[in-house]
Amino acid sequence: MKIETKQLRKTFGKESALEDLSITFSGEKIIGLLGKNGAGKTTFMRILSGHFQQTSGTIAVNEQSPFNHSDVSKNICFIQESNNFYGKFRIDEVLQIAEVFYPNWDKDQAEHLLKVFKLKRKQKVKALSKGMLSALGIIVGLASNAPITIFDEPYIGLDASNRSLFYDLLLQSYQDNPRMFILSTHLIDEISKLFEEVAILHEGKLLLHETTAELAENHLLVSGETSVVDQAIKNKNVIHQTSMLGKKKAVLFGEQLATTDGLEVSKIGLQDLVIYLTKEEVDSL
Amino acid sequence: MTDRLRDDRPIFQQIAEFIETSIVSGDLEKEEQIPSTNEFAKHYQINPATAAKGINLLVDQGIIYKKRGVGMFVTGSAKTIILQKRKDRFYDQYVKPLLQEAQRIELTETQLTNWIKEGLKNED
Structure with a gap:
């Protein structure tokens, strides 16, 4: 599957949600779609899923526009943070509808996952707790086997052990049935190791799109005596720095650095990297 | 395998080092099959491509070799290569x-x- 957007823009009234987003996702990969609140992630995913049309620019899924094309939408399963299912339906009705809609639906898998998450077939959607609703979303997303499976913060109300269970099941599903997963999340530390690629949106634009291996290559955490660190990071792209008691730590992005004595060079986690790349400076009073 | 992955070094390197340590300690003998990328992925909750990158690092160094259609195995000279590398640093x-x-x-x-x-x- 291939998703390609060019100068994608979406405005809601005077508010701009997406501004000039050009991005290409292809292949059977687990992709992390990251960024702060309001960066445009959900808007992008909703246009991709055909929920509404862009204001301008183009988006194509395997060369076809996703809006009003059932050929495209049956290949995409989009599980949102909430409101995925109609409240008056029972769980077994939700699954029956999904089975009709998704050509690759795996009924056995859905049955199995119901047991894993301890959901009962006859329960009505509106009677489910937040955690149970999230579990139902996860079940539909995984059992859909849709060539593009999208999860937008799918774990509201799920406790830490059930989230870990979700990551295990996601990996299992990916291994059994390799396909494109797009995951939007704020709990980056929990799941970052599952990503093969990461795209970071910022203010409606693409800030970067790299493999996680490239991201690890492209940043450095340097620490040591303040004077040594200051010398090493002069004229470099420093995205974060902090010092205390004569020691300094700095994070560099897109820079190479020769190792010198007294300078320790290592890596930081994806979550911190995303924070440093997208954080606004706090104006001092 | 109770070790945890750390944030301060690339994951694929940590996977490679874990395999190396298993070879040096004798948990993996020469000509023995190592766990698959999927097994590593599942155990560490990491992307299979990352696990594969770690294993390929060892293939490049002559520590692991691939038997087509069967899996990945420890080479005869694996331990010697790793010991030399670790002595050097x-x-x-x-x-x-x-x-x-x-x-x-x-x-x-x-x-x-x-x-x-x-x-x-x-x-x-």
């Missing part, structure tokens, strides 16, 4: 920080060498 990785801390806490040369001798004796 022993000074930088272990001796240097040891000496730095010794200096910091004003340890005498006599005390330091005595401890090392004692430690070596106890290991016998």
Whole structure:
């Protein structure tokens, strides 16, 4: 599957949600779609899923526009943070509808996952707790086997052990049935190791799109005596720095650095990297 | 496999090092099959591509080889290669920080060498 957007823009009234987003996702990969609140992630995913049309620019899924094309939408399963299912339906009705809609639906898998998450077939959607609703979303997303499976913060109300269970099941599903997963999340530390690629949106634009291996290559955490660190990071792209008691730590992005004595060079986690790349400076009073 | 992955180094390197340590300690013998990328992925909750990258690093160094359609295996010379590699960086990785801390806490040369001798004796 291939998703390609060019100068994608979406405005809601005077508010701009997406501004000039050009991005290409292809292949059977687990992709992390990251960024702060309001960066445009959900808007992008909703246009991709055909929920509404862009204001301008183009988006194509395997060369076809996703809006009003059932050929495209049956290949995409989009599980949102909430409101995925109609409240008056029972769980077994939700699954029956999904089975009709998704050509690759795996009924056995859905049955199995119901047991894993301890959901009962006859329960009505509106009677489910937040955690149970999230579990139902996860079940539909995984059992859909849709060539593009999208999860937008799918774990509201799920406790830490059930989230870990979700990551295990996601990996299992990916291994059994390799396909494109797009995951939007704020709990980056929990799941970052599952990503093969990461795209970071910022203010409606693409800030970067790299493999996680490239991201690890492209940043450095340097620490040591303040004077040594200051010398090493002069004229470099420093995205974060902090010092205390004569020691300094700095994070560099897109820079190479020769190792010198007294300078320790290592890596930081994806979550911190995303924070440093997208954080606004706090104006001092 | 109770070790945890850390954030301060690339994951694929940590996977490669874990396999190396298993070979050096004898948990993996020569000509023995190593776990698959999927098994590594599941165990560490990591992307299979990352696990594959770690394993391929060892393939490039002649520590692991691929039997087509079967899996990945430890080469005959794996242990020798790893030991040489680890000896080469022993000074930088272990001796240097040891000496730095010794200096910091004003340890005498006599005390330091005595401890090392004692430690070596106890290991016998």
